[in-house]
Every structure is written in structure tokens, then in C-alpha cells.
Amino acid sequence: MSGPVLPRRGFLSATAGLAAALTLAACGGGTGTAPTAAGSPASAGQGWSFTDDRGKKLELARPPARIVAQVGAAAALWDFGVRPIAVFGPHKLKDGAKDPQAGNVDITKVEGLGNVWDEFNVEKYISLQPELLVSSMYVKGALWYVPEKSKDAIEQVAPTAGIMLTGKSATEVIGKYEELATSLGADLRGVPEAKARMEAATKELAQFKDLKILMMSGGPDQMWVVNPPEYPDIVHLTTAGLDVVTPSKVDEGGFFQTLSWENADTYDADVILYDTRTQSLKPEEMLKKPTFTKLPAVEAGQFYPWRAEVAFSYQGYAAFLEELVANLKKARPLG
Structure with a gap:
């Protein structure tokens, strides 16, 4: 498709x-x-x-x-x-x-x-x-x-x-x-224990409000920048205080903006979260794209996984958010 x-x-x-x-x-x-x-x-x-x-x-x-x-x-x-x-x-x-x-x-x-x-x-x-x-x-x-x-x-x-x-x-x-x-x-x-873990991890996200975060997926010839309001997990993150890039021009359907790899620098970001699904390019494959490797977030090593298909359960989100918090604690603003 x-x-x-x-x-x-x-x-x-x-x-x-x-x-x-x-x-x-x-x-x-x-x-x-x-x-x-x-x-x-x-x-x-x-x-x-x-x-x-x-x-x-x-x-x-x-x-x-x-x-x-x-x-x-x-x-x-x-x-x-x-x-x-x-x-x-x-x-x-x-x-x-x-x-x-x-x-x-x-x-x-x-x-x-x-x-x-x-x-x-x-x-x-x-x-x-x-x-x-x-x-x-x-x-x-x-x-x-x-x-x-x-x-x-x-x-x-x-x-x-x-x-x-x-x-x-x-x-x-x-x-x-x-x-x-x-x-x-x-x-x-x-449920109660997992829900408490999810809530605790969610509260920790507010401390990263100064980080500009880009969430994306990669293909052989293109990259896709997600449109936050269309994704339940990203709505959760932005509501909790994360500053996630919203593309200025989304494709028909509203879910993302398609960019060529040559235009990978369209948006500034301190942190890049990449799609970990099996259909997406792996990090090592994206790092073969010259324009991508030159992005400040990539050069700084602030390039972390986005578990885009995590189960919609308290257990699933507790683990997802705990991993995200641990990664963002390693990042810093680059501006």
C-alpha cells in the first residue's frame, strides 16, 4: 500500500x-x-x-x-x-x-x-x-x-x-x-497495581516539558512525521506535558506528514522517537541516510524507541511510559 x-x-x-x-x-x-x-x-x-x-x-x-x-x-x-x-x-x-x-x-x-x-x-x-x-x-x-x-x-x-x-x-x-x-x-x-505504575510514570513526564520531541517512522525513500492529535498514545503524552512536534502540513487523512529523507531537517527537535514496529526501518537503517544522521538529536544520541503498538492496557502503558521516562532522563535541550 x-x-x-x-x-x-x-x-x-x-x-x-x-x-x-x-x-x-x-x-x-x-x-x-x-x-x-x-x-x-x-x-x-x-x-x-x-x-x-x-x-x-x-x-x-x-x-x-x-x-x-x-x-x-x-x-x-x-x-x-x-x-x-x-x-x-x-x-x-x-x-x-x-x-x-x-x-x-x-x-x-x-x-x-x-x-x-x-x-x-x-x-x-x-x-x-x-x-x-x-x-x-x-x-x-x-x-x-x-x-x-x-x-x-x-x-x-x-x-x-x-x-x-x-x-x-x-x-x-x-x-x-x-x-x-x-x-x-x-x-x-x-489492574490497580498496573494503573498506579502508569499514573506514576505519567506524572514524571512533566519534567521533560523543555524538550522538543519529534515522533516519526521511516521507510526506504520517505519518513513520516506523526500528527499528535490523531494518536491516543501521543495525546496522552502531550496532555502529560510533553512538547511533541505537530507537522504544519499533514497528508490527506490527517495522520502524518510525508517527507523525503532529503527534507529530514524540516522540523527542529531535541529528541527523536522512532517507530519500533516491524514494518518500519530499523535505527541502523535510518542511520544510513546522510541527512538523518546530521540531525542534532541524532548526533547527540537522543534517538529513542516509540512503542507505537503497545497494548491498550494499564500493564502495556506502564511499561511503555517507564521506558520513555528512563530515556528522556538521558536527554537535554539542544537549542
Whole structure:
């Protein structure tokens, strides 16, 4: 997929792979049950309802246990104690190892319905007898990684729930996943400690308000500067006090600005945070770009990872923010 052609999807799923492609039977593995606070499956006698971010109220006679989720949604739910039976979206690397986007999901215990954009095994999905499909949304009404060509067939099999990301803070998104997990009867015993860690790390961000920070991703011929208001994690960072560069001219769709590597110096920054997703260029590859290596932040070694696909859970964000705080403590203003 190409950034200019599909700007809404481009940066979010496979920014660095824009020149190539968007990246972004029997039921096996996993029980598919959501443990309750007492550790037993959610009661079959309970009615269940949940209103998703499309404003769609879902109602079933009992809490759904057989849940299929887009890998990012699965990672969030997993940290809240919900165990999907299958995932779709990038969960396995070329060497068979787990994709970082899968978070703490044990991919050996879930079925895979697709690993790349526009790949979703509908027949296998039907065979799993799912009771609920969960996915995030970057565009309201469009379930992330649910192929347009298969959408109608997929939505006839089981109810679907969409959790909106764009225009929200990470705290709001995490809260929505927590609400869903709670409705499913999940065991939330680990939540208070993780939430406290996240809050503590968030408070520490204010001390770095004097640092100008650029958040970006790299491709073979281009780099992408993110537009902060469109990303829940960056909204969280800016609300907490970080000064993140906002591009002056964003591409169609509003998520980022595309720059040639020759124009890598368009924006001044004390710190550069680079996209760590598998589709993005690795730091050593970006450092082969002469204009990039001459940037003050790069020359100063103030070039740190941005975990762009961290799970929307308190555990996921606690770890993400703690790492960020540790890195920013090593940085200084360069102006």
C-alpha cells in the first residue's frame, strides 16, 4: 500500500512498508472463556450488554466466551484477563516468532485467521463458532483489519464490537477496554497495581516539558512525521506535558506528514522517537541516510524507541511510559 493512496491506513499499520503492501475446520488452542473475579467462567445465566464506540448496543443472553479479536484488541483484552480463541492482524513474524503487536498474547494458544492486511479466513472464523468479534477502529465504523470485501459475511456470524482510537487519549481507550473486559467477567486483580505504575510514570513526564520531541517512522525513500492529535498514545503524552512536534502540513487523512529523507531537517527537535514496529526501518537503517544522521538529536544520541503498538492496557502503558521516562532522563535541550 502506498501512503498517498491510503493515508488513513498507511502510517498506522505499516508506515515503513508503504512502498510495498499495507502492513497493516476445528477450533483449537485456548478455552475461550473469560475468567471472573472468582476465577470461574462467566455465568451462562447472566444477560450481557455492551455499547461500543459506534454507539451500537450489543445484547446477548449470556456473556460471550468464544471471542475473536484483532491482535491489538486481543493484546489489550489479554492483559485484562480475557482470553480470545483466535486473532487476526500481525501476530507472527516471518521467522515464526511473536510480533510485538501481540503483547502478552500466547500465540501458541490461539488460532490465527490472518497475519497481514486484507487477510481474514472467513471459513475458519465460522468454524470456530465465535460469539463476539472485537477490533479497534481508526475510522469510525471501520473495524481494523476486517477486510471490506468480507465485512458483511463476518458480521453475520457473530456480534462485533468496535473500540475507537482516533481522537481519544490512551486513558480513554484503556478505560473502554476495561469496561468491555469487566462486562465479560474478567479477573481484574492485577489492574490497580498496573494503573498506579502508569499514573506514576505519567506524572514524571512533566519534567521533560523543555524538550522538543519529534515522533516519526521511516521507510526506504520517505519518513513520516506523526500528527499528535490523531494518536491516543501521543495525546496522552502531550496532555502529560510533553512538547511533541505537530507537522504544519499533514497528508490527506490527517495522520502524518510525508517527507523525503532529503527534507529530514524540516522540523527542529531535541529528541527523536522512532517507530519500533516491524514494518518500519530499523535505527541502523535510518542511520544510513546522510541527512538523518546530521540531525542534532541524532548526533547527540537522543534517538529513542516509540512503542507505537503497545497494548491498550494499564500493564502495556506502564511499561511503555517507564521506558520513555528512563530515556528522556538521558536527554537535554539542544537549542
